Amino acid sequence: MSQVFWNSHTKESFDRNWDDFLLKYGLVDNKWLSDLYEDRHIWVPIYLDHHFWVGMRSIQRSESMHSFFNKFITWNSSLIQFVKxxxxxxxxxxxxxxxxxxxxxxxxxxxxxxxxxxxQFQHVYTHQKFREVQAQFKGKENYITRLTNSALGYSVYEVGEQVSSSIFNKFAVTYDSVEAQVKFQCLLFESIGISRPKRVKL
Structure with a gap:
């Protein structure tokens, strides 16, 4: 299910991947999953594409807290031990x-x-964030960029991400030269805040 969740770059691809997932595992009539699908606009990343989340996931904070406290206490620690x-x-x-x-x-x-x-990123980002950016720079050779349309200061590029020898994910990237802005179809930069390789390559 994580593939459906994280690798759907458009709402249409999420719907298609969701249907494939349900068919594959015989869950088409599962009420809980049907209800979950109805609420997809509040939990699926592609439906939250207009919000900036700094790369955080919904359970990330609790995972972090558990990891942090597990170094000092166990499930059977008393309240007194916890306070100490x-x-x-x-x-x-x-x-x-x-x-x-x-x-x-x-x-x-x-x-x-x-x-x-x-x-520029090297000088302004923390080491942790800069390593994430570097991973994106290293991944840029997996992208093929092609100008598909250009008019009135707007350029639209088709960016193909090669995920295997024969499979490409395709994205649309729009560059507004008047506003000096780049807009990604997948909107991962807007929600996560990391420059994607397709941006780096443009």
Whole structure:
């Protein structure tokens, strides 16, 4: 199901992938999944494409908290043990953040390309975010870009992402030269905040 959820770049492809998923696993008449599908506009990323989420998923915060506290307490810890360990938890978190900030301030991750855009990201992003951007730069060779339309300051590109030797995902990317803005069909930049390889390649 994660393939349906994360790899649907248009609403139409989500609907098609959802139907294929239900057929494949014999779940066409499942009421719970039918109700879930009806509420897709509040949980499917492509339906939330106009919101900026900084790459966070709905359960990410609770996963992070569980991971954080599991270092100090267990499921059978008493309330007294929890209170005693709470200060240790906070101290550990603060120390980790200080170390991360120091590393970001005193070290530089080298660029993997000669792109001036990557160099700009190198100077303004944290190491963690810059590594994500670098992964996008490294992935740009899997994209083929073709200008499909150009008029009145707008250029529309078809971008093909090669996912295997014979399979391509296709996206539309619009460049507005008057406003100097790029708009992606998949809207992942708008929701996640990471420059996609198709943007880098344009």
């Amino acid at each position: 360990q709470y200060d240790n938890c906070l101290g550990s978190r603060e120390q980790t953040e200080r170390e991360s900030n120091a590393a970001d301030f005193h070290t530089v991750i080298p660029c993997v390309t000669k792109s001036s855009i990557e160099t």
